Amino acid sequence: MKRILSIAVAVMLLGCLALVLFIKQEPGEKNLCLQLIVVIRDSVDRPFLQEREIVSMLKNARLYPVGRPVSRINTDSIEKVIAKNELVATANAYKTSSGNVKIEITQKMPVLRVFDNKGSYYVDDLGRVMPADYRYATRLPVASGKIEKSFATTELFRFVLFLQKNKFWNHQIEQIYVHSEKEVELVPRVSNCRILLGSFDDFSEKMEHLQLFYEQAMPKLGWEKYEIINLKYKNQIVCTKK
Numbered sequence: 001m002k003r004i005l006s007i008a009v010a011v012m013l014l015g016c017l018a019l020v021l022f023i024k025q026e027p028g029e030k031n032l033c034l035q036l037i038v039v040i041r042d043s044v045d046r047p048f049l050q051e052r053e054i055v056s057m058l059k060n061a062r063l064y065p066v067g068r069p070v071s072r073i074n075t076d077s078i079e080k081v082i083a084k085n086e087l088v089a090t091a092n093a094y095k096t097s098s099g100n101v102k103i104e105i106t107q108k109m110p111v112l113r114v115f116d117n118k119g120s121y122y123v124d125d126l127g128r129v130m131p132a133d134y135r136y137a138t139r140l141p142v143a144s145g146k147i148e149k150s151f152a153t154t155e156l157f158r159f160v161l162f163l164q165k166n167k168f169w170n171h172q173i174e175q176i177y178v179h180s181e182k183e184v185e186l187v188p189r190v191s192n193c194r195i196l197l198g199s200f201d202d203f204s205e206k207m208e209h210l211q212l213f214y215e216q217a218m219p220k221l222g223w224e225k226y227e228i229i230n231l232k233y234k235n236q237i238v239c240t241k242k
Contacts, residue, residue, distance in 0.1 A: 033065040033073060033095075037102040046107045047135045048087040054103065057081055065101040073101060086130050110136065112160045114152050115144040127157045145178035155182075155200045162204060168211050191224060198232030206231040213237050 036058075038051040058064040061081045065073045075093040082091040082105065093103045108130045110122035120132040122140075129149055141160055143152065156176070163169045175187035186195035197206060210231060228240035 031070045031099055033068050033070055033099060033101055035100040036064070036066050037096075037100055039102065039104045041104060041106050042109075043107075045138075046109065048107050048133050049085070049105065053085075054082060054105070057085065070095055070099055075101065078103065087133070089124075089126075110140060111164060112152070112157065113140050113142050114147055114156075115142065116147045121149075123152055123157050123160070125161075127153045129153060141173055141176060143176040143178065146180055147178050151178070151182065159184075159200055159203055162207070166207070168214075169207060191218075191226075193226045194228050196228060196230045196232055202234070209235070209237055 036055065038054050040049055040051070040054075043049070055064065058078060058081065061077075063074070063078050063081060065078070073095065075095065078093040078101070079091045082088055082093070082103065087107055089106045089108045091103060091105050093101060096102055108122075108124040108126075108128065110130060111125050112123040113132065114121055114123060122130045122132055122136075124130050129152075141163065143156055143160075147156065156178070159176075163173055172188050172190065173186050174189045177185040177187065179185065182199055184197040184200060186197055188195060195210065197203065210229070213229070225241060226239045227242040230238040230240070232238075
């Protein structure tokens with residue numbers, strides 16, 4: 001009788017142990033990810049990325065979470081893969097209490113479009129290169145000519161930020177052309193004259209002088225009188241009549 005009782009107790013203990021192991025295993029092995037939620041926060045203003053592209057990236061990297069045990073999903077790896085995309089500024093991936101994976105993405109903000117002899121690209125608001133996208137229709141300053149990417153993301157980028165932050169110049173300069181030796185020419189929206197800036201040395205001072213000329217002299221002299229406005233010489237504005 002004692003032997004039978006001992007066997008029964010052993011069986012019960014084994015059953016309890018198996019139940020505990022099953023309960024411990026269940027959240028990791030049997031709780032599967034049911035849904036991937038992708039939130040592209042600025043998609044209205046910047047329609048670069050779409051959800052299907054994010055899904056494709058994760059599938060190619062074998063990190064697509066739907067159908068996988070929640071405990072085996074590595075959100076850090078998901079973030080790193082998405083962040084490699086040249087259109088992504090930030091990516092935050094996490095698991096929700098309901099067993100889903102949510103990814104929140106912000107996209108880069110272009111401030112300049114560059115055309116060089118190899119094609120076209122954007123420079124974003126942090127001075128990083130990003131690929132041009134035909135879906136983005138917002139008007140941006142356009143730079144063309146002999147432009148190296150290192151120049152576009154440094155001197156040219158700083159000049160464009162200056163234009164963007166200046167109330168007067170923000171919508172005045174339509175195009176920037178870079179000649180050899182980094183000589184810069186500006187094309188304004190208001191008149192048909194050419195503005196020769198020269199190098200970007202002391203560009204804020206040059207543009208301040210030009211603004212005074214625009215505000216004080218041009219209304220009196222006429223917007224169509226001059227063909228060239230030359231700012232290359234320090235503290236001087238040299239104009240060439242048409």
